[in-house]
Amino acid sequence: MANRLAQETSPYLLQHANNPVDWYPWGAEALDAAKDQEKPIFLSIGYSACHWCHVMEHESFESQEIADYLNAHFICIKVDREERPDLDQIYMNAVQLLTGHGGWPMSVFLTPSLNPFFGGTYWPPTASRGMPGFDQVLRAVADAWTNRREMAEQQSQLLTERLRKIGAGSKAMEEIPPGRIGMAVRQMEDSFDERNGGFGQAPKFPHPMNVDLLLRSFAETRNEHSLKMAIVTLDKMARGGIYDHLGGGFARYSVDAKWLVPHFEKMLYDNALLVSNYVDAYRLIGLPRYAQVIRETCEYILRDMTDEAGGFHSTEDADSEGEEGKFYVWSPKEVQDLLKEAHLAERFCLVYDVTEGGNFEGQSILNMKQPMSWFAEQLQTTEGELREEMAAARKVLFYAREDRVRPGKDDKILASWNGLMIEAFAKAGAALGEPRYLEAAKRAAAFVLEKMTDENGRLLHTYRHGKAKLAAYLDDYSYLASAMFAMYEATFEEKWLEESQRLMEVAIEHFYDQEEGGFFYTADDHEALIARNKDFYDSSVPSGNGIAALVLAKLGKLTGNERFLKLAEETVMAGAEVLQKHPLASGQLLIAYDLLQSPVEQVVLAAEAEDASVAELLEQLHGLYMPRTLLVLAQGDSPRSELLESLVSGKTPIDGQPTIYACENFHCHAPVSAENYVPERLANGKVIWPMV
Structure with a gap:
């Protein structure tokens, strides 16, 4: 018989x-039951693409013996961390304080007052691999609650106080010592893997905020x-097994230092x-191979991760048919059976490292070692010809792979993650001149704003199968506001700028936080929890405070909104201690700080309506x-947003020709012909690679 979770989305x-x-x-219902029955809560937090979450479910939560013990001694609550990141933040901090590490599945025992x-x-x-068994853990916790409850409650109160202090952050500092960005770059240099790219050793994560900071x-x-x-780093990831060479898109991370064997889920x-x-x-150095990665990844999202209503789905699992990575290996x-021509199959296997012994449990994950x-030089052919051959071969294998059993997919739509993808599509569409990507961004933006917004104009966090629910978090607002700016x-x-x-x-x-500065993760009318967090550290996603400060800085510098600039500065200063002690862990906040402290150029392109x-x-x-350039188009006499x-005002094309008006650091330059300005920017804007 199904349990209460059958009613969830x-x-x-x-x-x-x-x-x-x-x-x-x-x-x-659950929280009242814990209080009424004076039982501790077993809180289990995970997400659908989490491999070890599936393992623990099959091993323990499907076990009648373990279930009977859980049901007798605990109130058992299951939480999707992607739906409730507020709970995940608080109780992950608790697990890290208790054990020194964290991860999912997360298993936390709480008092009926919700203190861990x-x-x-x-x-x-059961006990194995040097770990205690879940059955042992349950018996020990139940015994402690029954026989040493006062001690357990005292520990929970002390831990909760520490969680509240962590969540509140430190008091804002009066100034940030200079050189924070340089310190972060030096920290990256210390941990940079010169041979394989990326930072640190196995397991290796993409760290996109680090790459962003390096380019800036x-x-x-x-x-x-x-x-x-x-x-x-970008080259090695794009050639590694972490990248899906047939269907596009990146897996979550690599279990090795070479980006070869991914944890196969796609987020x-x-x-x-x-x-x-x-x-x-690509904008900086213009390499065609980067345009290929952008297109393939965007096509993957459009093909496999876009809801018919317009929003973007959340994740694809690592497993299919009960095996991790089975969908992706060869x-x-x-390869020979599919490609038919012996020389083409041989070339494909050489280029993409498909061997008899394999590189993953006897099978081969596609990757390019060089x-x-x-490879073109080794095969005595031109790079162009080899690329064409490999593109044709990949197409054959891709369609054959489509007949395999696909990994499971979490098709819920999250406002925050959609904001990130809308911004990516907007940037890709503009940089590549691809209208389809801009249309995908517009459609998803319209979907979130229409279907994931309540009657009071407040965002809702999650949507699935026609139902939007859960009050939005800071990430939802800041990521989506950033996406709307990118859409403009x-x-x-101009409607996107206003949004x-x-x-x-x-x-x-x-x-x-009007008293200390910075943004809380939850709203002032959110469900009361044991702590109210402020998030200044980046995780797998940028910090909500870092994005909020960046958007406020952009809006302030573009529109002259001094209030927004002040709030952006206060937000950065609220995280100043984080920037001082751990600049590399707060890259997004550093990016906002950099934009606030640097001269930003406002460029208006004025042109006739029909030019x-x-x-x-x-x-x-x-x-x-x-x-550090904010670009505005003033074309014709069409109505303009008051924000601009x-x-x-007063910026018109000179002699009927497109004209550039550039202002920087509180002064404006003389207007110049766009025909002269743009080629000069092009000449100075591109970098020839390799430089080093």
Whole structure:
């Protein structure tokens, strides 16, 4: 018989609906039951693409013996971390304090007052591999609650106090010591893997905020090693097994240092952030291989991760048919049977490392150990011809792979992650001149704003199968506001700029800390939890405070909104201690700080309404990497947003020709012909690679 989770919309919760565990979703029914029955709560948090979450379910939550013990001694609550990141943040902090590490599945034991007193991550059902068994853990916790309850409650109260202090952050500092970005870059240099790219050793994560920071640092300093670290990392990831060479898109991370063996799940946020990285790098150095990665990844999202209503789905699992990575791996015989021509199959196996012994449990994950140019030289052919051959071969294998059993997919739509992907599509569409990507961004933006917004104009966090629910978090507002700003930059449709400001106004009203500065993760009218967090650290996604400060800085500098600039500065200062002690862990906040402290150029392109040359000029400008330039289009006499009135007022084309008006650091330059300005920016804006 299905348990209470059968009434939920989350695919992760629904996966547990037929467990013999008497699961509750988080809510009043469960919390009241714990108080009424004076039972501790067993809180289990995970997500649908989590491999070890599936393992613990099969081993323990499907076990009748373990379920019977859980049901007798605990109130069992199952939470999807993607639906409730507020709960995940608080109790992950608790697990890290208790054990020194964290991860999913997360298993936490709470008092009926919701204070944690014991926790961990994955436990096997019985003792093995040097770990205690889940059965032992349950008996020990139940014994402690029955026989040493006062001690457990005292520990929980002390732990909760520490969680509240962590969540509140430190008091704002009066100033940030200089050189924070340089310190972060030096920290990256210390951990940079010169051979394989990326930072640190196994397991290796993409860290897109680091790449963003390196590209911005290079744009200011022209430090060649900063650019090298970014480019080598992007190249190695794009050639590695972490990248899906047939279908496009990136897996979550690599279990080794060489980007070869991924943890095969694909997350929407990783792909959004990495598309943005590759767009920035493409704008900077113009390598065609980056355009290919951008297109393939965007096509993957459009093909496999886009809801018919317009929003983007959340994740794809690592497993299919009960085996991790089975959907993605190949043998030489499979390649030979599909490609028919012996020489083409041999070439494909050489280029993509498909061998008899395999590189993953006897099978082969497609990856390129060398650049395509190297293989062309070995095969005594041209790089262009080899690329064409490999593209045709990949197409054959892709369609054959489509007949395999696909990994499971979590098709819920999250406002925050959609914001990241909308921004990526907007940037990709503008940089590549691809209208389809801009249309996908517009459609998803319209979907979130229409279907995931309540009658009061407040965002809702999650949507699935016609139902939107859960009050939005800071990430939802800040990521979506950033996406709306990117939509304006890509299309110059002023409604997106107005929407960006509206979203930030709501965030300021309901999330901003008027006393200490910075934004709380939850709104002032959110469900009361044991702590209210402020998030300044980046995780797998950028910090909500970092994005909020960046959007406020952009809006303030573009529109002259001094209040927004002040709030941006206060937000950065609220995280100043984080920037001082751990600059590399707060890259997004550093990016906001950099924009606030640096001169930003406001560029207005003024043109006649029917001037056909504007499209070409904009295409050229959109192809440039200009992280400190805010571009505005003033074409014709069409109605303009009040937000831009002070900036565009009086700026008209001279002699009927497109004209550039550029202002920087509180002064404006003389207007110049766009025909002269744009080629000069093009000449100075592109970098020849390799530089080093």
